[in-house]
Amino acid sequence: MKEKFNPKSNYLASRNKVGYVKRADATQDDYNRLGFMSGLEVHQQLLTQKKLFCHCPAGVFNDDDDYDAELLRHMRPTLSELGEYDGTALMEFRTRKNITYRIKNATTCTYEVDDTPPFPINREALQEAIEISLLSKLNIVGEVHITRKQYLDGSIPAGFQRTAIIGVEGEIALKNKKVRLIQLSIEEDSCREVSDIGHERIYKTDRLGMPLIETVTYPDFVNPDEVKEGCDYIRFLNRSTAKVRTGMGAGRQDVNVSCRNGSRVEIKGVAHTKWIPELAHNEVYRQWALLQIKEELNSRISSKKKWKVRTLLLTQEEFKSNIFFKEVSKNNRQIVAVLLPHFYQLLSYFVQPGKVFANEFSERLKVIACLDQPNMTHSEDINPILSEKEIQYIFKALKATKEDAFILFYAPKEDVKTAIETIEERALIAFDGVPEETRKSFADGTTIFERVLPGADRMYPDTDSAPIPLTEDYIERLREGLPDDIIVRYKQLQDWNVAEDTFTYIFSKNLYPLLQRMVEKTNFSPKLLGNFLGHRLKFIEGKYTLNSDFEYKQIGELVEFIEQNKLDFSIAELMLAELIQHPKMDFDSILNVINFTSVEEKVLLEQIPFLRDKYKIVGRKQDEELEHKWIMSQLHQMAVGNISLSTLSNIVKEN
Secondary structure, rough: OOOOHHHHHHHHHHHHHHOHHHOOOOOOOHHHHOOOOEEEEEEEOOOEHHHHHOEEEEEOOOOOOOOOOOEEEEEOOOOOOOOOOHHHHHHHHHOOOOEEEEEEEOOOOOOOOOOOOOOOOOOOHHHHHHHHHHOOOOOOEEEOOOEEEEOOOOEEEOOOEEEEEEEEEEEOOOOOOOOEEEEEEEEOOOOOEEEEOOEEEEEEEEOOOHHHHHHHHEEOOOOHHHHHHHHHHHHHHHHHOOOOOOOOOEEEEEEEEEEOOOEEEEEEEOOOHHHHHHHHHHHHHHHHHHHHHHHHHHOOOOOHHHHHOOEEEEOOOHOOOOHHHHHOOOOOOOOEEEOOOOOOOOOOOOOEOOOOHHOOEEEEHHHOOOOOOOOEEEEEOOOOOOOOHHHHHHHHHHHOOOOOEEEEEEOOOHHHHHHHHHHHHHHHHOOOOOOEEEEEEEOOOOEEEEEEOHHHEEEEEOOOOOOOEEHHHHHHHHHHOOOOOOOHHHHHHHOOOOOHHHHHHHHHHOOOHHHHHHHHOOOOOOOHHHHHHHHHHHHHHHHHOOOOOOHHHHHHHHHHHHHHOOHHHHHHHHHHHHHOOOOOOHHHHHHHHHOOOOOHHHHOOHHHHHHHHHHOOOOOOOOOOHHHHHHHHHHHHHHHOOOOOOHHHHHHOOO
């Protein structure tokens, strides 16, 4: 009989042992101690009219329930050129998923469902990929060789993705260091997932086949904030060409993280770069915790080969008073207890904020055995489902010792075998430390298991596509039209004294060329114009609905209009707010809408003595600062567009 155990106390004690600190409190010394190492795979859709290997339109999307036909498929692994199976493919095969594709005729053809050979590669997309490779200082390949990359999760109906390397061995220059690039590839995008429940996964094919580039870095980043900086740089560089798509889903990044003696873990499809630091921080500590679990297990057990689970089939009758098991019986599930010898105090061991080692089992049960969560409980559950009496009953039935732990799961009869194998596999992996795997990211900085990390065995030549030679003359012609490097633009903004908190917005919206043109064509200061774009434009965009007809180049035309009509720049914000909502309205009409009246500076300043006397007459508190604010408020509407508000403020103070 086991003694009573406090899982919450064990979670807190193990978190302290791991040495976890919040990211806000972490220093470079903390990351050095852990051996933090990270690299990136940054994906960006290219702005083309057609898809990569067919003539279907790119960038035309439909709702989940808007489709013309459904196609059902089951994925099966194939042998590589060396006669081996990829681990990810085998894992996906075990899930026995039914893959349903919702097809819209307007965006999908027989190529997408692998019933037609590929068309020649989209030359527009290829050119854009080469240009971005040149910007990344990559060495362009002499011939483009298209290969196939296995995808058995069903996100591509053919079971493989066509991809080709365009450039190798480049670099990007961050503020304080250079980061090496391994390569840039061009590939076709995958389907968008509609749902994934049990053994049923549904995709829609509107995004399938769209041209996509992938920029891969070496693991040169030594802290989480540096990873974000690198990712932002690559995305800004891509956007500087004005030849990539923007918006939700157009850019996605995979973050590879490892710690000293850990393994490469890929955090897949991070939607927002602002998530990256917290995700990378928590992942390196998760691996550090798994290494401690490994060390503890190997100190308890002399031979991993002799370690095995024991299982016991239980009945709902044994848990009559437990509401949880009443729900189980309604769904016609079997209840199985799995003994994990020598795992005492490990299931409640800290691995991520709010997560314990037992979560690693539950996540794999969902993915591999297709058991929707909640799918299990265990002997060290922090929020226990089982009573202490039930826990002791199960331990006794399993003939456990004081050093053991157990997992209790429920599943359809046909999934029980896979579930037991999944639990045993994850337990055995714990003896070796950190498994190489792909994990799904969440906004709170935590991750869950997604699949086994793919290996090189998934790649093989595409026999349907001939090599494409790239001549030196062609490459040099493309090099001539490239924009400035991001680091050059960054330093120019600094020289112009533009506020640094505007840089991210300016680069993310690719507004630097617009700013440069305004600086060249008007006499307004670069600092004023840069801050206007990075602060006021950002504010206005957040406040008003952006009309689809609005183009950023209209801001340049607005600024030129203000200068030509000798208006003060203070009117720019009011006019821009109207322009964003009504982009086809001419500037004179906008002035009428905002009730602008041209007033000579002399007439405006003559109001100051009158207002000062009025302030005193109405008996307001005689305070110079309050008086100044009141006079400015009275003159504000008349002053905007006629005189600089800062100049007016100084005049009010002096008179």
